[in-house]
Amino acid sequence: MTVSAHPLPGRGAAGVPGAGPGRVRLAVCVATVAACVPYLTIKIAWLSGSTVGWNDVDAAKDSALYVGNAITMAMDAAAVLVALAFTFRWGLRIPAWAVLAPIWIAAGLLAPIVVAVPLGSALQTLTSSESLTGTDNGLQGWVYAVVYSGFTVQGLGLLAAFVLYARTRWPGVFTSRTRDLPEGATHALQRLLAFGAAGLAAVVALADLFWALGGTAGLTAEEIQDRTVLRHAVDGVSGLLTAAGAGALLLIVLRAGRPRGFVPPLAAAWVGSGATFAGSLYALLVMLGRPAHLASGFTVAEAMTALAGVLAGLVMGLTGAVLLVERDGQMARPIASSTP
Structure with missing residues (x-):
């Protein structure tokens, strides 16, 4: 009688032959x-005091926008580091949570940008002569084209x-099947959290789809006037991602669905919870830090929808994380097997 163990995925990955960057990884x-x-x-230009791309010079100098620009620049710089970590061998030694x-x-x-911006831009071009971004909010049109095309790539x-x-x-993970996932000690809690998150997510998804289909209840007068096909597309895609x-x-928590791979539902839950x-x-941070001269404000409905989305997405993400950690722990447990 011998004991064999399934290794925890991720440990020792740095030693996998051929794990270094190939041509495809480097190109990506x-x-x-x-x-x-x-x-x-x-x-960088805006943080240095430049007003390039701005029609409204006063808006460009707003202190709240300065802080927002610093945060979003740091986020994009983090995207560069993440891309490098996914490409080179040292990225395999970084803790999974990081x-x-x-x-x-x-x-x-x-x-939502990858899906909605190309779709919404095409529909806006075909169905309307209005600007893609609606009424003027201080920025020149080329800024949106450069930024959102970059975000898509x-x-x-x-x-x-x-x-x-x-x-x-x-x-x-790529060879597992949803129905074969073991049910551990936290499975009952996972069910409770998943159903609770689904209730909040339903509220968020219905609100987004309502606005995407032309509903105006819960929006400010300025937002109603500024609605474009692109804005409708973003709301629609966001609502669908939340629901998905x-x-x-x-499906994962209930071990339901067809006995196929674990990756498709995991990917949908991953992207959907992250988008939510x-x-x-x-959206909530923009509402709280929105300069008064750029918009009149926001409604209670918008604030409550955003808050529900934050809670729903966070609970969905934590539930998925607990599920994966428990799955890895059980896969790593020693399994007794008979050998000749």
Whole structure:
């Protein structure tokens, strides 16, 4: 009688032969980093006192915007570091939480842009002669084109880099099936949290889809006037991602669905929960720090929807994290087996 053990995915990954950057990984990394350069350049210019790209010079000098620019520049610089970590061998030695948390936030912020901006821009161009960004809010049009095209490439690049990285560090995830996941000691808690998050997520998704389909209740007069096809597309995609994330998490926790791979529902839950949390948190911070001369404010409905999104996304993310940690712990337990 001998004892064999399944290694915990991620440990010893740095020693996997061929784990270094190949041509595909390097190409993805270069494209992703290059897509960050225009945004970082604009932010550095603004933090240095430049008003390039601004029509409203007073708005460019607002102190709240200065803080916001510093934070968003740091976030984009972090995206560069994440792309490098996904490409080179030293990234395999970073603790899992230090890798997964940033890419969860990045996926949540960039996924709606990757889907909604090309779709909304195309629909806006075909159906309306109005500006893609609605009424003038102080920025010149080319700024939006540069920033959001860069975000689109960043999103696609980080997603591709993460998949390549995950296949090296956690290969077992790609061969698992949802129905085969073991139910550990926290399974009852996972069910409770998943259903609770789904309730909050339903509220957020319905609100986003209501606004996407033309509803105006809960919006300010300025926002109603400034609604564009692109804005409708962003709301619609955000609502669908929230619903997909909550639904996929329930399928995983309940071990439901077809006996296929674990990756599709995990990816949907991952991106959906990240989009719900990060998008809602960003919206909430914008509401609280919005300069008075750029917009009149926000409504209670918008604030409550954003708060519900933050809570729903956070609970969904924590539930998924507990599930994965418990799965890895059980997979790593020694298993007795008979040998001749």
